[in-house]
Amino acid sequence: MRFAVYQVSRKGGREKNEDRMGYCYTRDAGLFALADGMGGHPEGEVAAQLALQTLAAVFQREARPSLRDPMRTLHDAIIAAHHQLLRYATERALVDTPRTTVVACVLQGHSAYWAHCGDSRLYMVRGDKLIARTRDHSYSELQDTLSQVVPMGERYNRNVLFTCLGSPGKPVVDTAGPLLMQAGDRILLCSDGLWGQVSDAVITEHLTQRPISDAVPELVEQALRLGGARSDNVTGIAVEWEGAEDGDSSGGISTMSLGDQVFASTIQASMAGEPADELDEAEIERSIREINEAIRKSSQKR
Numbered sequence: 001m002r003f004a005v006y007q008v009s010r011k012g013g014r015e016k017n018e019d020r021m022g023y024c025y026t027r028d029a030g031l032f033a034l035a036d037g038m039g040g041h042p043e044g045e046v047a048a049q050l051a052l053q054t055l056a057a058v059f060q061r062e063a064r065p066s067l068r069d070p071m072r073t074l075h076d077a078i079i080a081a082h083h084q085l086l087r088y089a090t091e092r093a094l095v096d097t098p099r100t101t102v103v104a105c106v107l108q109g110h111s112a113y114w115a116h117c118g119d120s121r122l123y124m125v126r127g128d129k130l131i132a133r134t135r136d137h138s139y140s141e142l143q144d145t146l147s148q149v150v151p152m153g154e155r156y157n158r159n160v161l162f163t164c165l166g167s168p169g170k171p172v173v174d175t176a177g178p179l180l181m182q183a184g185d186r187i188l189l190c191s192d193g194l195w196g197q198v199s200d201a202v203i204t205e206h207l208t209q210r211p212i213s214d215a216v217p218e219l220v221e222q223a224l225r226l227g228g229a230r231s232d233n234v235t236g237i238a239v240e241w242e243g244a245e246d247g248d249s250s251g252g253i254s255t256m257s258l259g260d261q262v263f264a265s266t267i268q269a270s271m272a273g274e275p276a277d278e279l280d281e282a283e284i285e286r287s288i289r290e291i292n293e294a295i296r297k298s299s300q301k302r
Contacts, residue, residue, distance in 0.1 A: 001028065001108075022266040029108040034235060041166070055081060074175055085098055101161070116134045123187070134176075191235045192232065197226040
């Protein structure tokens with residue numbers, strides 16, 4: 001398969017960046033994921049990182065080189081990440097458990113599958129239209145849905161979620177797919193720091209009218225400008241599907257030459273047994289720049 005990908009994460013007006021994103025792939029499948037560590041709870045950046053590491057580990061174990069059941073794998077990986085957070089808190093005798101939202105997408109064959117918990121979103125556009133978006137696990141979104149059936153009273157704050165990873169109860173995980181992909185389809189995963197400031201219409205417009213290497217950073221910068229000095233962390237990772245391998249396709253990332261057991265990943269290796277120090281922001285941003293630069297150079301060779 002062949003795809004192009006671009007990712008950006010900015011700290012905004014917060015003391016630290018608690019968002020994490022990344023992707024990994026084999027010859028026949030790709031996993032793209034984003035997690036947003038939750039404020040008001042300890043070590044949000046660790047929660048987000050552990051969630052992504054768990055998803056990557058499950059994907060690496062199951063994709064040999066394709067997944068038997070992508071929907072089941074996504075669901076089970078997110079539940080496994082939840083248990084990892086509970087275990088992390090127990091081992092360190094934390095009074096409260098680190099918590100995070102998560103959204104993840106698998107591309108395999110000609111299809112897309114995705115799952116999420118919380119309010120990190122997935123957008124999918126085709127041509128000039130938004131054809132799919134995840135529904136937040138927030139009381140405000142639930143209220144919007146129910147208000148079409150029965151009158152609702154006082155409005156809820158959109159930031160109040162009824163589920164996430166690391167919470168005392170079992171998390172709610174919504175899954176979708178398979179959705180048949182077409183060449184040129186674009187998928188954006190983003191934290192609420194982005195969609196909370198930029199409307200669905202603007203996100204769709206940017207994704208449909210610009211290359212993802214322009215659309216993603218511009219959306220992030222726009223969210224930061226609108227958020228002002230108190231802006232939340234803003235993170236987005238977009239992938240453009242270029243389809244299965246054929247003689248005419250070029251540019252982006254090609255997986256055709258990978259062996260059955262080869263696994264590539266931008267997600268940091270497991271922190272198991274390591275100190276829970278804050279991940280170095282400069283190192284993360286440097287890695288992102290290097291990945292994006294490699295993609296640009298690959299695209300210029302078309």
